Amino acid sequence: MNLSKEYVDIYNEYLKFINEVEKDIKAINKIERNVLKRNHIATEEEIKAIEEEKIIEEEKNILKKSGNKIYNFSNGDVYIGKMEDCKMNGKGSYEFRISDEVSIKYTGNFKDNMKDGYGTCVFANGNIYTGNFQKDMMNGIGKIIYKNEDEYIGNWQDNQKYGMGIYKxxxxxxxxxxxxxxxxxxxxxxxxxxxxxxxxxxxxxxxxxxxxxxxxxxxxxxxxxxxxxxxxxxxxxxxxxxxxxxxxxxxxxxxxxxxxxxxxxxxxx
Structure with a gap:
């Protein structure tokens, strides 16, 4: 490629960040595999308490800071990770079930039930985003690979490509x-x-x-x-x-x- 050195340096900086995100995702995938292997499933009482948001004092203590578990929600969604203060906090994965055959899966960091920090999301249409999230939205530096094999790496703001970026x-x-x-x-x-x-x-x-x-x-x-x-x-x-x-x-x-x-x-x- 005959791209100017300035643009090559920009690309390499973005790629360096994405590599750090991917390292974090690999660690989370390992945690997920271990939880599935142990088959550590949250109880029906825990699920009901979370879904209804009616946490009695005894359940609150149980859910205050639990270990990694599999949470099979009644709507078909599945969360694998930790609950803290009755909310998804820390590292984990969440699969949103759209239908029996279609889903969206996010793997990464959570804060108060929202995608927040490093993460990757596989969308229902086949697009894959890897990068930073803030308050449930793609914010900061991120890379998306589209189903048609086009790619974008650069800055995002509230789920939109915004600022400096590279589209291939x-x-x-x-x-x-x-x-x-x-x-x-x-x-x-x-x-x-x-x-x-x-x-x-x-x-x-x-x-x-x-x-x-x-x-x-x-x-x-x-x-x-x-x-x-x-x-x-x-x-x-x-x-x-x-x-x-x-x-x-x-x-x-x-x-x-x-x-x-x-x-x-x-x-x-």
Whole structure:
């Protein structure tokens, strides 16, 4: 890859964090296997007390800080881990049953019944997120691998890609830049599958928008304004590294006096 050193360093920092998360997840998976092997199942009384939130003093003492157990809830959900103060706290796994065949599974850290800290979540659609959670939401640095094999690694805010991040398509093309509400928005660069720079500039709503430079191949490029993914506004076009046209563009075509070059050349004088 011909990615600039700056972007490679950013990627390596993100990857270093994800590796730490994965180490924590492996330790939790080991705990889960041991609990399942021992078949340490919570009693019906414990489950009922948790579900109904009617904890009598005796049950409160039992559930105040219990060891790792398997909690089979009446709705089909399964939690494996510790209960503290009658809530999921610490390391464990929770499987949300959507149907007999479909579920969502979270493995990681909990705080007061919420996903909080390092964790990984396998969604019902096959997407897998690994990274940081805060108050039940993906927050901080995280990596998601989509079912279609696209990948994103970078910053998250309230379950949305937000801030600096790197998106890699299955085919190998890469976007490095800013995101807002899970869309490419702000400044960003895009590389093809061979690591060659395609575009450097501004984005909005997943489209090239604003000032930027688009490169097709060596010696052929456009520098100027874009709107909704098209060359629009003031721009310069180069071919074989020589300036071919400088002026106004309208929806991907050069425009003179609000007419395309084709329209001008077709006029009969």
């Amino acid at each position: 398509w299955k085919e190998g093309c890469i976007y490095v830049g800013e995101f807002k509400n899970s869309k490419m928005e702000g400044y960003g660069v895009c590389y093809d599958k061979d690591g060659k720079l395609i575009y450097d500039g501004e984005w909005k709503n997943n489209l090239i928008h604003g000032q930027g430079t688009y490169i097709w191949e060596e010696g052929k490029k456009y520098e100027g304004e874009f709107m909704h993914g098209k060359k629009h506004g003031q721009g310069i076009f180069y071919l074989n590294n020589e300036l071919v046209y400088e002026g106004t563009w309208k929806f991907d075509k050069p425009s003179i006096f609000n007419r395309s070059l084709e329209e001008i050349f077709s006029l009969k004088f």
